[in-house]
Amino acid sequence: MHTGVIVLIILVVLLVCLVAAFLYRLVILRRGGTAAIMRTAPAAGGSGWRHGVIRYGDNSLVFFKLSSLRPGPDHRITRQGVDLGERRRPRSDEFDIMSEDIAILELTDGGREYEIALDRGALTAFLSWLESRPSGRSKRGRPAA
Numbered sequence: 001m002h003t004g005v006i007v008l009i010i011l012v013v014l015l016v017c018l019v020a021a022f023l024y025r026l027v028i029l030r031r032g033g034t035a036a037i038m039r040t041a042p043a044a045g046g047s048g049w050r051h052g053v054i055r056y057g058d059n060s061l062v063f064f065k066l067s068s069l070r071p072g073p074d075h076r077i078t079r080q081g082v083d084l085g086e087r088r089r090p091r092s093d094e095f096d097i098m099s100e101d102i103a104i105l106e107l108t109d110g111g112r113e114y115e116i117a118l119d120r121g122a123l124t125a126f127l128s129w130l131e132s133r134p135s136g137r138s139k140r141g142r143p144a145a
Contacts, residue, residue, distance in 0.1 A: 021069045028064060034125060037098065037117040038063050038075065041106065046093035049117070050074075056129050063116075075114070079133045083108045090117070 033053035040048065052065040052074070059080070062073035085106030090098040094117075098104075103123050107114045118126055 024071060025069055034122045036122060039115050041113040041115050046096060049097055077107060077109045081109050
């Protein structure tokens with residue numbers, strides 16, 4: 001009898017933790033951001049795409065997958081380290097999750113390759129954020145005396 005009660009308590013605690021993780025992630029996603037679809041590259045055909053939300057910071061972009069319970073971002077791309085690759089339209093099997101208005105960008109950051117799919121407004125915001133990054137040569141600080 002005691003073993004059954006202990007197992008039931010453990011299951012209830014695990015369920016509460018799972019619900020708490022889900023609610024925490026939901027609160028994070030509802031704080032705002034830009035809708036995006038992202039995948040790590042290389043990936044075959046239309047596989048690997050994940051819907052989510054991106055948020056811009058001063059030094060990095062973070063991506064939160066909609067289907068994840070991870071407490072933090074699923075991917076982080078640094079503003080200074082990102083290299084922009086080719087831009088393309090969705091291919092045949094990608095139209096299942098994307099429309100023709102979507103642009104797909106290839107990105108490389110620290111040796112990791114990504115593809116990010118954005119609509120026209122989100123693409124403009126992303127490119128503006130990227131192009132307005134400070135030059136790697138400029139440093140803030142006091143001038144030498």
